[in-house]
Amino acid sequence: MDQDHQPEEVRRRMAALRSNLEGDVHNVTVSARAVAENARAMADWRYIVRRFPFATAGVAAAVGYLIVPRRSEVIVPDPETLAQMAKLNQVWVKTGAPKASEKQGGLMASLLALGASAATRFAMNWASEHFKSSVASAAKQAHEHTQGDSQERQPQASKYPPR
Numbered sequence: 748m749d750q751d752h753q754p755e756e757v758r759r760r761m762a763a764l765r766s767n768l769e770g771d772v773h774n775v776t777v778s779a780r781a782v783a784e785n786a787r788a789m790a791d792w793r794y795i796v797r798r799f800p801f802a803t804a805g806v807a808a809a810v811g812y813l814i815v816p817r818r819s820e821v822i823v824p825d826p827e828t829l830a831q832m833a834k835l836n837q838v839w840v841k842t843g844a845p846k847a848s849e850k851q852g853g854l855m856a857s858l859l860a861l862g863a864s865a866a867t868r869f870a871m872n873w874a875s876e877h878f879k880s881s882v883a884s885a886a887k888q889a890h891e892h893t894q895g896d897s898q899e900r901q902p903q904a905s906k907y908p909p910r
Contacts, residue, residue, distance in 0.1 A: 788794050796803045824832065832838045 829838070
């Protein structure tokens with residue numbers, strides 16, 4: 748190469764490298780933003796439930812099964828087994844009346860709870876429908892009011908077609 752053309756060649760190559768570098772930096776920035784958006788979406792529990800509904804239901808069932816405690820076993824032993832368990836300190840004795848939380852509700856209590864739940868649901872649905880209808884009628888009245896104002900402001904159309 749010629750000595751006079753060497754600085755020009757270096758400048759041209761440096762300009763080409765700078766333009767490539769700017770494009771590369773832009774691509775890296777766009778890629779990093781896309782990765783951040785994907786990570787944000789994947790961390791959202793709603794996305795996971797929408798994307799994997801059966802797996803989510805399975806995990807929820809497994810967690811529920813593990814969280815719920817097992818029923819305690821009630822054993823009614825004969826006197827010999829009871830004596831042997833007492834010697835080994837394996838006897839638990841509960842005395843006194845059962846607490847309110849331990850009492851079992853009967854059929855009537857279950858039916859009352861079911862009726863109260865149904866009545867509450869009915870009342871909430873009725874109130875919701877009543878609210879929706881009142882909002883819809885108010886919106887209709889407001890729309891009719893604005894239509895009347897706009898018709899008053901517009902000039903009347905001629906009976907005759909334009910020439």
